[in-house]
Amino acid sequence: MVRHGSTPERPPPRAARLGEIQPFHVMQLLNRARELEARGRDIVHMEIGEPDFPTAGPLVSAAVDSLHRGNTGYTPAGGLPTLREAIAGHYAESSGVDVPAERIFVTPGASGALMVAMALLLDSGQRVLLPDPGYPCNRNFVRHLDGVPVSVPVAAETGFQPTLADLERYWHEDCVAAIVGSPANPTGTVMALSQLAAVRDWLVARGAALVVDEIYHGLTYGVDLRSALAVRDDVFIVNSFSKYFGMTGWRLGWLVVPPGYEGAAMRLAQNLYIAAPTPSQHAALACFTLQARTEFEARRQLFLERRDFLMPALEELGFGIPARPEGAFYIYADCGALGWDGATLSTRLLEEAGVAITPGLDFGSNGTDRFVRLAYTSSLERLHEGVRRMRAWLAS
Ligand SMILES: Cc1ncc(COP(=O)(O)O)c(C=O)c1O
Known part of the structure; x- marks a missing residue:
């Protein structure tokens, strides 16, 4: 007893x-x-x-087939090489941009990508600029690392997307990044590539980085939205198989890191979650088929x-x-x-x-x-x- x-x-x-x-x-x-x-x-x-x-039939079949083939172990921390290549191919096709697969990290959802991006950028006490209204979890990714989320009010007149003047008002020398969403949650508004480039330039000139959450890419209506990578190579891009690809419960996303962050991102992935779910990665390979x-x-x-x-x-x-x-x-x-x-x-x-x-x-x-x-x-x-x-x- x-x-x-x-x-x-x-x-x-x-x-x-x-x-x-x-x-x-x-x-x-x-x-x-x-x-x-x-x-x-x-x-x-x-x-x-x-x-x-x-989730679309071909994706489910791909996952089931791969399970029957015994693919139940870990994948490499950065993701299946074939999937990283497929995502690189997706950028070439959808945004006309050449992104080396080594800069693409397959993560447990966009949530995992946001976690890694913040871990790459943020030390305790440093600040991250976040548009308000915006995706509510972002401030908690920052808080979780003992960073300081800085709410940047954004106006309807600018599509609830931050202008340089908005960012300037809340700038502090401890800022290391801004996270923007395009299309955004909760507003569904998009940010023009020229504006994304201007925000990136403004941040980089001050020693900070731009993180663009592109999780709703693909789901646009009447606008042809390319990735921010089409205009600047050194932004952090968060994306996911959750929304456009319809795989919320499979917990699969990805992060594109700027050149120079590959090694650190790999170490973080190895340590924080070992790898994204294997059956989900096999399912995701089928996302890029015609069917x-x-x-x-x-x-x-x-x-x-x-x-x-x-x-x-x-x-x-x-x-x-x-x-x-x-x-x-x-x-x-x-x-x-x-x-x-x-x-x-x-x-x-x-x-x-x-x-x-x-x-x-x-x-x-x-x-x-x-x-x-x-x-x-x-x-x-x-x-x-x-x-x-x-x-x-x-x-x-
Ligand atoms: C803007 C935004 N980013 C990230 C996420 C997290 O998505 P997931 O982890 O399912 O890929 C969501 C989920 O609703 C979201 O709306």
Whole structure:
């Protein structure tokens, strides 16, 4: 019989930074939506940041085949050489740029890529500039390394993307990097390559680096977006198989590092996670086949149809969409004119209309309480139903 000791005299250890890592409001909302569904309520989901399609057939077959062939061990830390080459080929084709495979690191999701990028750049106490509103996890990748996330308010007039003047206002000599997203979450807005080049030049002149999160590349509508690598070779590029390639649960992404960082990135990959998941890497090899690409394009078309339905429908309901979303699968909508703040509107719409959306508060503090994010990751029929319910609820 094991006897546990008496009550310890001092509380168990707990990292101080934990207090600064906030949960997402949307998680609470999602849990509540699931609870309501378990009780038989029908909920229209417009809060979820992942494609509603299952992973494309050729990818699943490739993973299963590779498992049957016994590919169940670790891969090299940087990823399967064939996959790194395939990603390099993808840049050549989609952005007309030659990226050596040695600079491409296959990671556990874009999340793993962000973790490695921050570990390459950041020492304790150093700062990283982050557009607000923006992807909320970025500040925690910085905090996790005892860095200081610096929120840079960005305006609707500039598509919620940072200008040099925005960055200048928050610049400090301890800044080592800025992370921007294009297309961005939660706004779906893109940054012109010329602007990305200007931001990179501005940062490099001050001894800092630009990290561009291109996770929503491929999911653009009416704009032909090339990678930032097409204009500058020495930016850090974060990307993923999660969104365009529809593989969220497979946990696979990649990081492109500037020349000179290859050795350090390899050491970090070896030590932090050994390698990205092997079956997922074999599945990802099939992403670049004609059959899979045809499927991805068909899905992109569906997202486009959904955006083109939802945007005017929301405006008709009285939401403001101050910056046109040209990518990803999000609409960042101002609900101020409706007389609601985003958090109350999200809660009430869920409870009273059965529509789940995300409050803007999850994406920062720059006027975000006036906003909500709607994800068009449900079928067109369900989006119609969601709009119908919102219209009826607002009218009552
Ligand atoms: C902007 C952005 N970056 C990174 C991620 C992380 O993606 P993953 O780790 O699934 O590749 C997400 C997920 O929603 C995202 O929206």
